[in-house]
Amino acid sequence: xxxxxxxxxxxSIKIPADIVKAVAEPPAKQIGQSISDLLYxxxxxxxxxxxxxxxxxxxxxxxxxxxxxxxxxxxLVEPKLSVIGxxxxxxxxxxxxxxxxxxxxxxxxxxxxxxxxxxTLPAFVEVIKQLSSFDANNIVALKQLIGEDQASAAAxxxxxxxxxxxxxxxxxxxxxxxxxxxxxxxxxxxxxxxLIRLGIIQIQHKLEFTNMSVYEIIKEHQxxxxxxxxxxxxxxxxxGYEDRFLYLEYGGWKFTSFGEMFIECCL
Numbered sequence: 001x002x003x004x005x006x007x008x009x010x011x012s013i014k015i016p017a018d019i020v021k022a023v024a025e026p027p028a029k030q031i032g033q034s035i036s037d038l039l040y041x042x043x044x045x046x047x048x049x050x051x052x053x054x055x056x057x058x059x060x061x062x063x064x065x066x067x068x069x070x071x072x073x074x075x076l077v078e079p080k081l082s083v084i085g086x087x088x089x090x091x092x093x094x095x096x097x098x099x100x101x102x103x104x105x106x107x108x109x110x111x112x113x114x115x116x117x118x119x120t121l122p123a124f125v126e127v128i129k130q131l132s133s134f135d136a137n138n139i140v141a142l143k144q145l146i147g148e149d150q151a152s153a154a155a156x157x158x159x160x161x162x163x164x165x166x167x168x169x170x171x172x173x174x175x176x177x178x179x180x181x182x183x184x185x186x187x188x189x190x191x192x193x194x195l196i197r198l199g200i201i202q203i204q205h206k207l208e209f210t211n212m213s214v215y216e217i218i219k220e221h222q223x224x225x226x227x228x229x230x231x232x233x234x235x236x237x238x239x240g241y242e243d244r245f246l247y248l249e250y251g252g253w254k255f256t257s258f259g260e261m262f263i264e265c266c267l
Contacts, residue, residue, distance in 0.1 A: 056095035063102055067109030079112040086125040099136040103128050103266045110265040119261045127198050135191050143263055152252045153214050154203050160247040173203050175253055176217045182226040200259035205251040215250050
């Protein structure tokens with residue numbers, strides 16, 4: 001690694017070259033300490049909540065050190081500056097968001113692990129930056145769901161007109177998160193749209209699983225019951241809704257290859 005390259009990196013993210021060079025050294029203790037130095041320098045301009053920020057930086061440093069300490073010393077390698085530089089630079093804006101902070105810590109540690117170095121992409125920094133804490137928690141929830149038989153069930157919920165093929169979409173992409181309900185469905189829908197946009201997940205409609213029991217988790221979900229009650233109320237007061245009913249167009253969701261790599265390196 002050339003000194004000129006290190007100087008270019010340090011100039012671009014406004015940190016001393018010797019600290020950047022130290023971050024690139026493989027020993028776990030040195031990596032952790034150097035990253036700690038970087039964090040304090042990069043967060044220095046943010047002074048309004050100094051005590052809280054310093055506490056969060058300390059937590060972040062410990063999270064990184066904990067992640068690195070779990071790596072087999074034989075697998076510690078020179079981390080990618082193309083990943084850890086942008087990751088540490090971006091992380092200063094997310095110190096108060098614990099789950100986002102943890103994602104950055106895991107990404108930094110993954111970059112120093114030979115098992116994951118090839119799959120640790122600079123693009124993951126940009127993905128994390130575009131996640132809210134709500135989005136991040138939904139990724140965790142999806143990761144937990146994927147181990148269950150019915151995990152990949154999804155549906156498009158349509159208000160269909162009896163005796164006709166016409167209808168309108170009520171929920172375009174419904175995934176049966178346990179806590180989704182009629183009050184927060186818009187937030188979940190926006191989060192799902194964001195995860196699709198970022199290439200983390202994909203949803204396929206009109207492709208049903210052979211085993212229809214997979215969809216019981218959707219049919220029996222509290223949100224469907226709430227929606228049916230809401231539709232019955234609307235029928236009484238809104239003209240043209242008397243012959244409407246809820247139709248579930250079943251499909252499935254899955255993590256993309258990019259999404260699986262992201263989870264491997266950042267969760």
